[in-house]
Amino acid sequence: MATGKQKGSVAIQSLLHDDKSTFAALYQRSTELQIFQEKLKAKLPSPLCDHFILANIDKTTLTLHTDSPAWAARFRFITPDILSHAQKLCSPYSPKTIRIKVVPPVSSSKQKKRTLNLSSKNAKLILDTANSITDPVLRDALIRLSQHKS
Numbered sequence: 001m002a003t004g005k006q007k008g009s010v011a012i013q014s015l016l017h018d019d020k021s022t023f024a025a026l027y028q029r030s031t032e033l034q035i036f037q038e039k040l041k042a043k044l045p046s047p048l049c050d051h052f053i054l055a056n057i058d059k060t061t062l063t064l065h066t067d068s069p070a071w072a073a074r075f076r077f078i079t080p081d082i083l084s085h086a087q088k089l090c091s092p093y094s095p096k097t098i099r100i101k102v103v104p105p106v107s108s109s110k111q112k113k114r115t116l117n118l119s120s121k122n123a124k125l126i127l128d129t130a131n132s133i134t135d136p137v138l139r140d141a142l143i144r145l146s147q148h149k150s
Contacts, residue, residue: 039089062095065103072100116148123149
């Protein structure tokens with residue numbers, strides 16, 4: 001394991017705090033959006049405050065992402081209130097409109113692969129059926145299926 005910096009490598013902290021770095025601008029913008037989001041969450045009623053992400057804010061538009069169409073509809077009902085809060089809390093921005101997009105949450109775990117377990121009786125029945133079929137593709141598929149015994 002190497003210690004110290006490799007030739008040509010740069011510490012991530014230096015990229016995030018360098019005024020000329022694109023990474024620094026992105027980091028600053030994401031931090032700014034996170035602060036605005038927390039301020040807006042504090043003003044919204046529960047449970048609405050738990051169902052949005054402030055995706056962007058600029059001079060004209062506030063963009064919210066919500067996790068379902070039902071929550072998007074509820075946000076649309078209080079659009080004037082959200083706009084009022086955003087205009088007060090998100091200085092120097094003063095958005096005139098709100099865009100609400102439904103972005104379903106990304107599942108962090110993959111679905112478990114279903115396993116097929118046949119009883120010995122059912123496995124034998126499928127195997128007997130396979131042996132009586134002349135179509136080789138179907139016969140092979142049924143033979144493979146019959147091997148999933150518990």
